[in-house]
Amino acid sequence: MVLPLIFLLKNMYLYTIFGCGAIGKAVAQSLCTNGDKVVVVDKDENVLSNVHKSGAEVIAGDMRTIDYGIPQIAKATTVAILTRDTDSNLVVLERIKREFSDKFVILIADNENDAAKYYDSGANIVVHSDNLVSNALLLELKNAESKRSAFVLGNVISNVNEKGLCILLQDNPDPDAIASGLALRLICKKFNVESRIYYGGTISHQQNKALVNMLNAEMIQLRSIDEVRLMLESCDKVALIEASIPLKNNMLPEGVLPNIVIDHHQIDVEIKGEFVDVRPKIGSTSTIMTGYLQQMNITPDRSLATALRYGIRVDTLGFTRNTSMDDLNAAAFLSPLIDMGLLSQIENPPMSLETIDIIGKAIRSKEIKGSYMLTFVEFINDRDALPQAADLMLQVEGVYTVLVFGIFKDKIQLSARSIDTRVNLGSLLQKAFGNMNAGGHQNMAAGTIDLGIFGDVTDKKALLKVIFDAVRNKFFSVVGVRFDNDNKDEDDEDESLVIEEQKDNK
DSSP states (O other), X not given: OOHHHHHHXXXXXXXXXXXXXXXXXXXXXXXXXXTOEEEEEESOHHHHHHHHHTTOEEEESOTTTSOTTSHXXXXXXXXXXXXXXXXXXXXXXXXXXXXXXXXXXXXXXXXXXXXXXXXXXXXXEEEEHHHHHHHHHHHHHHHHHHHHHHHHHHHHHHTOOTTOEEEEEOSSOOHHHHHHHHHHHHHHHHTTOOEEEEEESOOOSHHHHHHXXXXXXOEEEEOSHHHHHHHHHHOSEEEEESOOSTTSSSXXXXXXXXXXXXXXXXXXXXXXXXXXXXXXXXXXXXXXXXXXXXXXXXXXXXXXXXXHHHHHHHHTTTTTSSOOHHHHHHHHHHGGGOOHHHHHHHHSOXXXXXXXXXXXXXXXXXXXXXXXXXXXXXXXXXXXXXXXXXXXXXXXXXXXXXXXXXEETTEEEEEEEEOOTXXXXXXXXXXXXXXXXXXXXXXXXXXXXXXXXXXXXXXXXXXXXXXXXXXXXXXXXXXXXXXXXXTOOHHHHHHHHHHHHHHHTO
């Protein structure tokens, strides 16, 4: 019940607490436990004896009439008046503010009327008693839910047979997915369960490659459906990490039910599995996995702690995007454990010439309509250069939403970024290109669209025009931007529709 008060009081030099009731006693004991110097004033000597055993200095007397010039009160930086007697509280508050105008004073109020009186008399902060109860209760409920989830996850993993657990990451895994997969593998180790990490696509982003190489992470690339089938045959259970729907940004075949699903992306359909933890209000899956490590009393080594901390930082864009209190708490837990040298090497890898070339193409081919920018970089070999280009293009003055897309092998790859609070990119891309082809968060999203029959088109120039027109039309139509389309002929319109049919039937 006293956690908000402790938070407000913490990091001050000396505390004087008037009132040694249930709340005053609990606050004093908690501050003493933290090593802070506390003085408690109350007229009941029997009550004071208990808090004195906790390390607090006590003064027995009427808080309304005692000498406020004594050092224990005069030197206090913060004063907390924690009785439920409004009249007495006002007397003490007014005396404190009259004799020591610079002191920071906190009180508790049972109602708005009392709170108004306290503020009128100079209180710095007034905490409503009902908020104390509700906040503490919510915190306990959340902690209980975290413990329950960790217990259930542990049971699912401990029941894996000798064939082990296959941990399947999202396609083209980013730092958040990689770190989360490694964290789940560490949890498996606690339960003496064999596990292997798999992924589809490629790891081509310089920072992602640096992360995998420096951690010596053993990860198996899946290149075909036959390799996926062999993976499924080789394990007892499957965990889907940083993804939640089979075939949506992962290589798990449609119809195969994952046993474990852990993700933080917004999903509009029901997710099925033996254990499902999808929290779109959390900034990263690394945050979720860090919570499980904490609940299971598992301390990650410096390499994994660095990877998890980096995963949180990347997915929250340096704690400026979709960041929750859970993300901040996880980062605070990990920060003392990380290897700063390793983190520096991961964050500053050399940039490939192709990435520089793709960024150059994005700049040259940009099309801006109002606050929206669309740019087509054509054929690419490094799909991870797309989000780097999108992040860079978002810095253009007057641009609040960016879509960068290119052709990687037999698919159209999309990467979008936004700083427009009116836009939900995940929903926007799903509306434009289909729920199974795109998704993400409010201000960052991605997508993959099969080229289908157009993957065999020999006329590359015609293919590029069809793809550009199709994506451009869909994107600008969904965001409500009008543009000149008079140059588009009927054949182009038909081909655009065919591409839409291909992706919708995926």
